[in-house]
């Protein structure tokens with residue numbers, strides 16, 4: 001079968017390898033759609049050796065941090081079961097599934113962490129349950145409630161999905177973004193999209209909120225400027241309902257924040273809560289956000305389809321990565 005390998009940075013090659021045999025508790029999935037994750041893109045841009053140096057040793061996901069190389073990359077997978085491991089009883093051949101594994105940029109992939117993909121959802125939509133799970137987890141962790149105000153800093157794929165989830169929670173949601181394509185897409189869902197190149201986002205949020213502090217601010221851009229905005233947007237007043245503002249940091253930062261980025265006493269002075277949110281509950285956990293993600297798509301509360309701006313066959317995966325790097329596309333799904 002065909003499988004993609006990252007030979008060096010910015011260079012992916014398709015090679016012929018034997019079709020995997022599923023371990024006793026795994027199933028073999030014919031991959032129909034595998035969306036490219038931001039972490040895959042990090043590996044592509046810098047090369048895997050470099051990216052592993054940047055990831056702290058105890059980082060929980062470093063074992064498959066965008067790894068396209070030895071194990072193969074692509075973890076946002078949807079497809080159809082074609083073979084069952086010896087101990088598998090829950091699944092049958094032909095089941096449509098979506099889930100997370102380590103090597104979805106291939107024709108077939110051995111998988112364990114899978115969920116039923118309802119007939120209402122396409123394989124392309126199914127390949128978004130993992131990033132949507134990240135967004136669902138961040139929004140649930142934020143504690144946002146009906147009638148709250150939220151700001152999402154950065155409308156890349158994760159920021160965009162967080163915005164849709166915050167809207168689905170009953171919040172009013174303001175988004176900041178500089179890229180025209182992302183602004184247009186966010187504008188389909190957000191209450192207002194603010195372009196920081198045109199207006200001061202801190203002032204604009206203050207205006208929109210009548211001087212009050214948003215209940216929740218999500219940092220989804222991974223830049224010094226946006227972390228500073230998060231701190232600055234927490235005004236000196238309490239939020240509309242007397243809660244303190246929560247800042248949810250969802251980005252992976254490529255560089256440490258610059259020294260003296262913001263007033264060091266601002267966090268206590270504004271009684272802020274800063275929370276990191278990396279990922280979702282483990283497979284099978286009652287609160288597993290991947291299951292919630294599927295349900296939200298199924299009932300139409302979240303629509304991932306407008307995010308998918310391109311689909312490429314496995315053979316053209318390299319050009320798919322390039323169009324993401326140069327900002328031509330927002331999300332690319334690889335089809336095999």
Ligand SMILES: [Zn+2]
Pocket residue numbers: 037038039075076130131
């Ligand atoms: Zn991912």
